[in-house]
Amino acid sequence: MSNLRERSAHSQLPPGEQLLGYASVVPAKSAKGIGIGASLGNHLVNTVGAGSAGAGSIAAQMPRTSGALLLRVTDQRVGLVQPLDGTPVWEVPRAWVTRVERRPRTQLMARFRLHYADGSWLAFLTMRRRTIEEFRSLIG
Secondary structure, three states: OHHHHHHHHHOOOOOOOOEEEEEEEEEHHHOOOOOOOHHHHHHHHHHOOOEOOOOOOOHHHOOOOOOOEEEEEEOOEEEEEOOOOOOEEEEEEHHHEEEEEEEOOOOOOEEEEEEEOOOOEEEEEEOOHHHHHHHHHHHO
């Protein structure tokens, strides 16, 4: 599976653009829990703390998604792509992403925010805390 993810992360990059890092993430807006209390938990995770996306903000431009995606960082862009074929879901210029903020866990997955140049942000979940540290080293 990791070979497929690596090919997907490299997929559709223009000549000369370099892939710096990637990992599987779930946008907090689309995270789904299972088990007792999942409905309430899904509502809280998907609304409270999923993003600060005022109308017209960078974060508000992200389309609705479902399930896991690859977050990839290149020397020119930061974006989400499909994990199986690398089809871009949403990408922004790298200069628009100002920092990565690790957040307290609310589930089994590690949580972080991508902050954008206009002050908006989006929350994501990932299985490994070291993924967040890698993104922090690449973005700030």
